[in-house]
Amino acid sequence: MKKHIEKHGRLFVLLLDAGAISLAYFLAFVLRFDFHLPPGEAYNFIITLPVVLTLRLAAFYYFGLYNGIWRYASMADLTAIFKGILASQIVIMAAVLFVQHAHFPRSVLVISPFIAFIFVGGIRFAIRMTRNLRYRETEGKQSRMPIYGAGDLGEAVLRDLQRMKGATRRAVCFLDDNALKHGRSIHGVPVLGGRDKIAKVIKDKEIDEVLVAVNHSRGRLITDLMQVYAESGNPRKVEFKTLPTMDELISKTRLVPDIRKIDVGDLMHRRIVDINMGW
Numbered sequence: 001m002k003k004h005i006e007k008h009g010r011l012f013v014l015l016l017d018a019g020a021i022s023l024a025y026f027l028a029f030v031l032r033f034d035f036h037l038p039p040g041e042a043y044n045f046i047i048t049l050p051v052v053l054t055l056r057l058a059a060f061y062y063f064g065l066y067n068g069i070w071r072y073a074s075m076a077d078l079t080a081i082f083k084g085i086l087a088s089q090i091v092i093m094a095a096v097l098f099v100q101h102a103h104f105p106r107s108v109l110v111i112s113p114f115i116a117f118i119f120v121g122g123i124r125f126a127i128r129m130t131r132n133l134r135y136r137e138t139e140g141k142q143s144r145m146p147i148y149g150a151g152d153l154g155e156a157v158l159r160d161l162q163r164m165k166g167a168t169r170r171a172v173c174f175l176d177d178n179a180l181k182h183g184r185s186i187h188g189v190p191v192l193g194g195r196d197k198i199a200k201v202i203k204d205k206e207i208d209e210v211l212v213a214v215n216h217s218r219g220r221l222i223t224d225l226m227q228v229y230a231e232s233g234n235p236r237k238v239e240f241k242t243l244p245t246m247d248e249l250i251s252k253t254r255l256v257p258d259i260r261k262i263d264v265g266d267l268m269h270r271r272i273v274d275i276n277m278g279w
Contacts, residue, residue, distance in 0.1 A: 055091050
C-alpha cells in the first residue's frame with residue numbers, strides 16, 4: 001500500500017487538494033448563510049464548483065505545487081499555495097460573476113480562498129507531521145542530550161535527528177547564551193537557558209552527552225562549558241561532543257553521523273586560516 005501511494009504520489013495529493021478545495025468552497029457558502037443553505041444557493045454552489053476546482057488546481061500546477069516531494073513540505077510549498085490561490089482567485093471572481101452576475105453571493109468569493117489556503121496547507125504539513133512521528137519511533141535506548149547553540153547549525157542537527165529513523169540520540173533541549181532565545185522553542189524543543197544552566201539540565205534531564213553546535217569561538221566555549229560543569233560538583237559522567245561547522249559540512253546531506261568527541265583541535269581559540277593561493 002505504501003509503495004503504491006509513493007508511486008502515485010502526485011495523483012494522491014492532487015485528489016486530496018481537490019477534496020480540500022471543494023470542502024472549502026462549500027463551507028464558504030454554509031458560513032455565508034449561517035449554516036442554512038437556501039436551495040437557490042445550493043444550485044450556485046453546484047454550477048460554479050467545476051470552475052473553482054479547475055482554476056485552483058491549474059494554478060497550483062502552474063506554480064509547481066506538484067513537483068516537490070510531498071513528505072518534505074516547507075515554507076516554499078506554502079508560498080506556492082498562496083500564489084496559486086491569489087492568481088486563481090482573480091480569474092474565479094471574473095468567471096463566476098460573469099456566469100451568475102447578480103444572483104451570486106459575493107462574500108463567498110472572499111471567504112473561500114482563506115479556507116482553501118488553510119485546508120490545502122494543512123494537508124501538506126499533516127503529511128509531514130505523520131512522517132516525523134513515524135521516524136521518532138525507535139527501539140532500544142536513546143542517548144539524551146542538550147544541543148548547545150540554538151542557531152542554524154543546532155537547528156539543522158535537530159531536524160536531522162527528528163527525521164532519522166532509528167536515531168540513537170534524542171535532543172531534549174537547547175542551551176544558548178542569547179537571552180532573547182530563552183523560553184522559546186525550535187521544532188518543539190525548548191531553549192532552557194545559557195551555559196550557567198548546564199549543570200541543572202544535565203541533572204534534571206538525565207543527560208548522557210552534550211553536543212556543542214556553534215560555528216564560531218568554539219574552543220573557548222567548550223572549555224568554559226567543561227569548567228562550569230566540573231565546578232558544579234555533579235557526579236554524573238557525561239561526554240562533551242561536537243561536529244564540523246556548517247562550512248565544513250556544506251557538501252554533506254547528514255549532520256548526525258559527524259557527531260564526535262572533543263579533540264585538541266576543537267579547544268584551539270584561533271581561527272582556521274585558508275592558505276589556498278589560487279595557484
